[in-house]
Each structure stands twice: as C-alpha cells, then as structure tokens.
Amino acid sequence: MCTNAPEDVAAHPAAKYAADVVSLNRDLSFRNLVNLAKQDPALFTHFAERGDGLVTLAVPTRHLPHRYLIGLQGFRLAQYLQLGWACSDVAYRQAIFCEPLGVTHADDEHIITLSPSGRILGYVSLATNGDGESRDLFDPERAAFPVEEAHGINIFDRVAPLAGVGTHEVRELKRFVHSRTLTDRTQRLRVTLELLHGLGQAVVAASPAVRTLIGDVEEHVALRHLLMAGLEVQLVEGTAPQLTDHDLLKHAYTERASVKPFVSHLPDAGFAAQQATMLAETLDSPDLFQAATDMSSSRPGRLSRVDGERRAA
Amino acid sequence: MTATLDATLDIPTLTTIPPDVAALQQEVRRWCQERVAPAVRALDEADAADFDWDLIQEGHDLGLTRLVVPKQFGGLGYGEFGVAIALEELAAVDAGLALVFGATMLGQAPVLLSGDPRLQARFLPLFSGDEVVLACNAITEDKAGCDLLIPENAEYAVDVMQARREGDHYVLNGDKKFITNGKVAKYGTVFANIEGHEGATMLTCFVVPLDTPGITRGAIADKMGYRTCLGTELHFDNVIVPAENVAGGEGGGVYINVQQMNMARAAVAAIATGVARGALEQAVEFAGERIQGGKVLWQHQFTARKLAEMAAKVEASRMLYLRAAYMADTQIPAPVFETAAAKLFADQVAIEVCTEAMSVMGARGYLRDHGMEKRLRDALGSRIYEGTPEVLALAITESLYETDDF
Numbered sequence: 001m002c003t004n005a006p007e008d009v010a011a012h013p014a015a016k017y018a019a020d021v022v023s024l025n026r027d028l029s030f031r032n033l034v035n036l037a038k039q040d041p042a043l044f045t046h047f048a049e050r051g052d053g054l055v056t057l058a059v060p061t062r063h064l065p066h067r068y069l070i071g072l073q074g075f076r077l078a079q080y081l082q083l084g085w086a087c088s089d090v091a092y093r094q095a096i097f098c099e100p101l102g103v104t105h106a107d108d109e110h111i112i113t114l115s116p117s118g119r120i121l122g123y124v125s126l127a128t129n130g131d132g133e134s135r136d137l138f139d140p141e142r143a144a145f146p147v148e149e150a151h152g153i154n155i156f157d158r159v160a161p162l163a164g165v166g167t168h169e170v171r172e173l174k175r176f177v178h179s180r181t182l183t184d185r186t187q188r189l190r191v192t193l194e195l196l197h198g199l200g201q202a203v204v205a206a207s208p209a210v211r212t213l214i215g216d217v218e219e220h221v222a223l224r225h226l227l228m229a230g231l232e233v234q235l236v237e238g239t240a241p242q243l244t245d246h247d248l249l250k251h252a253y254t255e256r257a258s259v260k261p262f263v264s265h266l267p268d269a270g271f272a273a274q275q276a277t278m279l280a281e282t283l284d285s286p287d288l289f290q291a292a293t294d295m296s297s298s299r300p301g302r303l304s305r306v307d308g309e310r311r312a313a
Numbered sequence: 314m315t316a317t318l319d320a321t322l323d324i325p326t327l328t329t330i331p332p333d334v335a336a337l338q339q340e341v342r343r344w345c346q347e348r349v350a351p352a353v354r355a356l357d358e359a360d361a362a363d364f365d366w367d368l369i370q371e372g373h374d375l376g377l378t379r380l381v382v383p384k385q386f387g388g389l390g391y392g393e394f395g396v397a398i399a400l401e402e403l404a405a406v407d408a409g410l411a412l413v414f415g416a417t418m419l420g421q422a423p424v425l426l427s428g429d430p431r432l433q434a435r436f437l438p439l440f441s442g443d444e445v446v447l448a449c450n451a452i453t454e455d456k457a458g459c460d461l462l463i464p465e466n467a468e469y470a471v472d473v474m475q476a477r478r479e480g481d482h483y484v485l486n487g488d489k490k491f492i493t494n495g496k497v498a499k500y501g502t503v504f505a506n507i508e509g510h511e512g513a514t515m516l517t518c519f520v521v522p523l524d525t526p527g528i529t530r531g532a533i534a535d536k537m538g539y540r541t542c543l544g545t546e547l548h549f550d551n552v553i554v555p556a557e558n559v560a561g562g563e564g565g566g567v568y569i570n571v572q573q574m575n576m577a578r579a580a581v582a583a584i585a586t587g588v589a590r591g592a593l594e595q596a597v598e599f600a601g602e603r604i605q606g607g608k609v610l611w612q613h614q615f616t617a618r619k620l621a622e623m624a625a626k627v628e629a630s631r632m633l634y635l636r637a638a639y640m641a642d643t644q645i646p647a648p649v650f651e652t653a654a655a656k657l658f659a660d661q662v663a664i665e666v667c668t669e670a671m672s673v674m675g676a677r678g679y680l681r682d683h684g685m686e687k688r689l690r691d692a693l694g695s696r697i698y699e700g701t702p703e704v705l706a707l708a709i710t711e712s713l714y715e716t717d718d719f
C-alpha cells in the first residue's frame with residue numbers, strides 16, 4: 001500500500017531510502033553527453049549551447065548509452081519523489097532507484113538541458129508506443145501509449161484521429177521535469193523554453209512526420225507549456241487513472257489536481273519548424289519573460305475540452 | 314604479448330577470450346600506451362600525497378571504475394575474468410594505477426556480495442555518472458592485519474575497530490591503516506567488530522560515506538612502489554552509520570571478507586602478471602636492439618635462456634590467474650586454492666621476471682631513467698597486499714589437507 005512520506009524522515013525506512021535516492025541522483029553528472037554530441041553529432045537530433053553555459057540536446061534511446069538512460073530515469077524519479085508524485089514505499093520495497101526502463105523504446109526522443117557541470121536541469125521525452133510497424137490507431141493489436149495505459153483508454157476513442165495517421169505518426173509528450181535545484185525564475189523559464197525548442201526540433205526531425213501529440217497534463221501546470229508552444233490542445237475530461245496502490249507513480253495522478261489526457265493534432269508539416277524557429281529567437285532575446293509573452297501572443301495555443309464518453313465507432 | 318590462450322585446459326571457455334572482454338582489453342591497452350605510459354615516471358616520482366585526478370578521470374571515462382558494477386546500475390557488468398584482463402593491461406604499464414581501480418572494485422565488492430538490493434541501489438549507481446568516484450575497502454589496522462583475514466585468528470585480534478548499536482544506527486570508533494584510496498575515496502567499506510564480542514569474532518562490514526562527520530583521513534604512506542595510488546590512515550571518532558548500511562548482516566563481515574579476498578586474489582595475480590609482462594616486454598625490446606659481441610643480445614645463449622624462462626613464467630602466471638578468475642566467476646563460494654595459488658605464483662613471478670629483466674638490461678636496468686627499477690619496486694609490493702605469501706601458503710596447504718575452508 002502506498003503511503004505519503006512521513007514528517008519524520010529519519011524514523012521511516014522508506015523515507016530515508018527515498019532521500020538517499022534523491023541524493024544519489026543529485027550527485028550524478030552527465031557532462032560527457034555534451035562531448036559525445038560534439039564528437040558524433042549525427043547521433044543527436046538536436047544540440048544547442050548558449051552563452052550562459054546551458055546545453056540542450058535531443059537524442060533517441062537507440063543512440064543513448066545505457067547508463068545515461070538509467071541516469072535520466074533516475075533524475076525523473078528523484079524529482080518525483082521530492083514532489084511527492086512517486087511513492088517512496090513502493091520505491092523502497094522494490095529497491096527502485098530510477099523509473100523502470102522497460103517502458104522506453106528505441107525511437108523515443110530524450111530532450112535534456114544540462115548545466116555547465118553536467119547536472120540535469122530539465123528533461124522531457126517524446127515517446128513512441130514501440131510498434132515495430134505503424135498500425136491503425138484502432139487496431140486492437142497495436143501497443144498502447146503510456147497515457148492510454150494510465151487512464152485505461154484508447155485516446156482516439158475520445159478524440160478523432162487525423163485521417164490516415166498510424167501509430168508511427170503519433171508521439172506521447174511526457175511530463176516536463178525540472179530539477180528541484182532550479183529556483184531562479186528566469187533560469188527555470190529558460191530551461192522550459194530550451195526543452196520546448198528541443199522538442200520542436202525532435203518533432204521536425206521525425207520520420208515519418210509526427211502529426212499528433214498526446215499525453216496527460218495537470219491544468220495550470222504542464223498545460224501552459226503546450227499552449228505556450230502554440231498547440232491546439234483537446235483535453236479529455238472524465239477519465240480516471242487505472243493505477244493500483246502498488247504503482248510507483250500513483251501519486252502523480254491522485255495527489256495533484258486532476259491529470260487529464262490530451263490530444264493535439266499538428267496543423268501542418270511546417271508548424272513544428274516555425275515554432276522551433278520562434279523559440280530559438282525567444283531564447284536569444286535579452287528579456288526572456290517579455291520575449292516569451294510576445295511569442296505566446298503572436299501565435300497562441302488553443303484549448304478545447306471533450307467529454308470522456310467513448311465516440312461511436 | 315597477448316592474452317590469447319592456446320593451451321588445452323579442462324575449462325573450454327579459457328581457450329578464447331570472449332569478444333567483449335577482448336574489446337575491453339584492446340581499449341585499455343590503447344589508453345595505457347597513449348596516455349598512461351608517457352606519465353608513468355612523473356607519477357612515480359611525484360610526492361607521495363600527489364594524485365593525478367585527470368588521469369583517473371580518463372580511466373573513469375573508459376569505464377574502469379564500473380567494470381564490476383552490474384548493467385542495471387549503469388555499470389559494465391564484467392566478472393573477475395574481464396576485470397583481471399583489464400588489470401593486467403594497466404599493470405603492464407603502471408601497477409599503481411591498476412590498484413587505484415582495483416581498490417575501488419574491492420570497495421564495491423561487499424555491496425555486491427551483500428545481495429541487498431537496496432544497498433546496491435543506493436551506492437552502485439554512483440559510479441555511472443561522468444564525474445569520477447572512487448571507493449576503498451578498509452580492513453587493515455595497526456595491530457590486526459592477518460587476524461582480520463583469517464577466521465581462525467579472529468579471537469586473537471586486538472584493538473579492533475568497534476561498532477556499537479544505538480537504535481537505528483551504529484557508532485564506529487577506531488583506526489584503519491594502509492587503506493588504498495583512503496585519501497580519495499567517496500565511500501569505504503569498513504570492517505568493525507561489534508562491541509562486547511571477543512577480538513574480531515563479530516566482524517561486521519559497513520558502507521560508510523567518507524564525508525561522514527567524525528572521519529578524518531590521516532597520513533599518506535610514503536611507499537616504495539605503487540606510488541600512483543595513495544595508502545592512507547582513516548580515523549573514526551564516534552562516526553554514526555545507519556543500520557541499513559551494513560553489508561552482509563551483523564557479524565557477516567567475516568564471510569564478506571573471505572569471499573572478497575578469494576575473488577580479489579585473482580585480480581591481484583593479474584596485476585602481478587602485468588608487472589612481469591611489462592618487464593618482459595621491456596627486456597625483449599632491449600635485447601632485440603642491444604648488440605654485443607657482434608650480435609643482438611637475445612642471440613646470446615645466456616640471455617636467450619633468461620628471456621625464454623621469463624616468457625614461460627609470464628604465460629604460466631596468466632594461465633593461473635585466468636583459471637582462478639573464471640572459477641571465481643562461476644563458483645559459489647569463490648574458490649580458495651586456485652585464487653591463492655595464482656596470487657602466490659604471480660607475485661613470485663613478478664619479482665623473478667623483473668629481477669632478470671634488470672639483469673638483461675645491465676646498468677640501464679638499475680637506472681631510474683629506464684623504468685625497470687620502478688617495476689621491481691612494484692613487483693615487491695604485489696607480494697604484500699591481499700595476502701602475504703605466508704597467509705597464502707596457509708590457505709593453499711589447508712586446501713591440500715582438506716581442512717576447514719579458509
């Protein structure tokens with residue numbers, strides 16, 4: 001049974017374990033990832049190094065050394081433990097020190113912003129469903145995306161897919177994770193924009209072209225990132241997470257404001273490239289907050305809601 | 314020299330080196346030739362307290378601090394066989410450097426041997442990042458050396474570091490001596506006896522971050538050889554260690570230690586073999602160029618005989634450590650006889666081959682400029698740690714007489 005972390009961390013083995021996992025991951029550096037990107041740029045989908053020493057890169061799982069993948073999943077778990085989204089009891093019982101790797105696929109893209117010392121400041125991933133060949137979105141044999149598993153739905157039962165789009169043209173946008181050490185507002189915004197820029201470049205580079213993004217978001221939090229990026233977001237209301245008490249991330253769905261699935265169809269092939277260009281220009285601006293506001297207002301995202309009823313076949 | 318084995322043994326896997334280990338061997342060899350060899354003399358002549366972090370960082374980048382860390386923790390997942398081959402490559406150029414990484418593996422071993430998944434999850438991923446992390450294994454004390462290694466001696470051990478249980482933690486008090494990497498390690502596996510028990514009869518292994526309050530790192534030993542690695546004292550003054558940091562359970566330190574030693578001896582035999590191989594290669598090169606009496610040295614029968622015997626000894630030494638490493642990888646518990654025999658033999662071979670190589674080189678062998686005297690100093694060191702010949706002899710003969718496991 002998953003319980004909340006107690007106040008007295010020292011007296012609770014699971015809380016002590018979680019604190020150790022957080023400390024362990026905080027100490028890890030990934031600076032050679034930058035060298036790897038410089039030595040072999042063809043392996044990386046995106047690389048941006050700005051004047052303040054931040055480096056953002058995007059790399060598919062198949063080109064990411066295994067220990068870095070473990071490190072990324074460890075970073076994510078460490079932040080989730082601190083936020084109370086991951087269950088320290090489950091982590092303790094199962095001796096988990098990183099999010100399980102089994103749900104990552106070779107073509108998943110990992111977008112990472114690193115500090116000059118190689119510490120992860122922000123991370124987001126763009127997940128595939130792992131189908132070997134692209135399948136129809138209503139094919140009962142296709143693999144589910146993580147959001148569909150979490151909510152127990154075929155998301156395209158709720159929001160109609162674009163005509164002719166199969167599983168290889170859909171990506172799940174996982175949650176943005178910022179380092180808890182990132183307390184400076186400007187730096188935090190920069191990291192968000194860097195991740196969005198990297199995401200845009202990863203979408204641009206995908207083949208076949210990505211036509212639809214899906215995922216789940218908490219309103220007023222991650223949803224803002226999507227709207228900032230100019231996406232038209234359809235939020236699915238009325239679903240309930242299908243997670244057991246033994247699920248490591250159950251709290252991420254139950255301890256926060258309602259987490260809702262979303263679908264965002266990209267308007268055209270050039271959209272992601274245009275948005276990526278705008279984001280790059282914003283990041284080069286001396287007044288980041290003003291530039292981000294200007295960018296959002298020049299091409300604002302749009303939000304609509306659909307009820308959770310299953311569409312007629 | 315290559316480590317390709319042509320001899321027929323009863324262990325089929327020893328006839329070839331697996332491709333992943335061969336790739337590791339080549340990678341380490343290349344790094345040693347390109348980066349380590351040019352630095353060896355400076356490393357040897359540096360002040361005893363100097364430590365070349367840049368070179369160690371390069372070794373870390375190569376994966377040498379995570380060779381035995383399982384892949385699920387971001388390591389490379391090699392067994393003793395792969396480790397031993399990598400250490401031979403390092404030691405052929407600089408035994409001290411080999412020991413920096415070997416001592417780190419020794420510090421990782423209790424965490425691995427404990428079989429405690431939470432202990433493993435809390436410590437082993439430390440080595441998967443890009444900043445170098447070293448570990449150490451702290452057992453030896455001023456008045457207790459072999460008494461902590463030989464279970465039958467445990468009751469005679471005196472002034473052993475004490476651990477006192479207080480609620481959810483232990484309090485450690487005492488001193489450790491000659492701890493390789495003690496000055497530079499992030500954490501150590503520290504052996505202490507539980508208070509109220511005789512000698513070292515309740516020896517317990519603790520995983521201790523070395524920045525824990527109450528720990529001071531003491532004087533660095535000014536060693537004859539192995540100067541690249543630092544041997545240090547560690548002082549523990551009321552050091553609080555969480556109970557969950559015990560590896561192998563209270564009183565389980567003796568089992569952890571015996572297993573650790575039996576496994577480590579194959580690796581130490583590989584280091585000694587590397588020292589001998591380095592000396593042989595240098596002697597072969599010299600004897601292939603130096604002309605006396607109108608012909609190169611190796612064509613003189615006395616020299617040829619020396620070189621031939623040196624080569625045979627190195628080859629035999631390698632066979633023994635590979636067999637021991639293979640058995641350590643495939644047997645639970647790790648074997649006593651084979652690993653002790655491999656180390657006993659390799660230590661002696663290292664001294665003999667370095668001595669003969671020095672003789673082949675004449676005056677040059679005796680001069681610091683040429684590096685052979687450094688190899689001989691290192692060879693003498695291999696005989697001391699992880700079991701002196703006297704301790705090894707007991708282990709071997711007890712196996713011969715099939716008495717209690719050592």
